[in-house]
Amino acid sequence: MSVWTVAGYKPYELGIFKQDDPAVFFIKKAIENELRRLLDEGMDWLLISGQLGVECWAAEVLFELKEEFPAVKLAVLTPFLQQNENWNENNKSYYEMILARADFVDSVSKEPYKSPAQFRNKNQLFLRKADGLLAVYDEEHPGSPQYLWDMARSFQQDHPLDVRQVTFYDLQFVAEEEQLKETDWE
Template sequence: MGQKACAVAGHDPKRFKFKYKEDYNLCKKIKREIREQIQKFYDEEGVRRFYIGGSLGVDIWAGEMILRLKEQPGYEEIELIMVLPYPEHGKNWDERSKKRLDFLQKHSAACMTIGERNGWESYERRNRYLVDQADYLLAVYDDAADARLQITQMVEYAKKKGRKIMLIHPDTVDITER
């Protein structure tokens, strides 16, 4: 696989107690933990490439953190790779979210699109691609989640592929390693 890589993913914001409100303390704690885990992967595991799927919530937060880290001394080698599920992804989002996605696309080391149209299959292909590219999966995820959810299937796929998995619980911010 060459350079070590980590995929970052998580529940849809609707799953969080705070929904889309990022100024809530729980959201701030989750973001802080995501950042700490990304730094640990970089510093301790030698991970230089981070993949995100471009979805609202965890993907966007992680992408913004990775780009901020890249500006800091010692993190110049960090790379953000964005993998979108289909060409029109994000088209129906609110203006602020669209701008955040556009910013990440412009500043990623690479941005690619996996599927052709909006649909479950494109998201599944994207998620499998993210896991296939990565040595690690960092997920904001609740083990009690519905088995039909994309994030659940992604975590299960990562387990099946033997990836090292780091989970951040969306309610308690507890860390679990797999």
């Protein structure tokens, strides 16, 4: 069984404040390209913690890819109970849609948020359970994915873990590629 986890920026870290922001299309396209590679290589499960942004966009992409790859499954393991407690109604309903379509949902900590240690525990569990990490992360632009990224790079020194990265350069390339497809050359 091949399990991969996805990590990346939250929407506000990318300057995205609406689901229909054009940047979301390009980010999802980059994620789709990578998930297709992983599925072709035999990925069975995608593991996310349900954070808004890259993780939930990856879940949406996976739901679309299930038409071609019906056996792939999504697991959502939140770092703590009631992760969405302080989110606005739109984000809550979007999150609930992701959870409703997931194949497995649970929480690492069986308590509501208590401390940053709950995030660290979630990251450690993800690295132990996954065969690989796909990170939408650029070292030149630190943000929330930096913690898991650094932990994965350290974990990788003593454990087999495939780490793949989508940088801002990669996202720019996808955007240019998609825009070229839209250009009418006649």
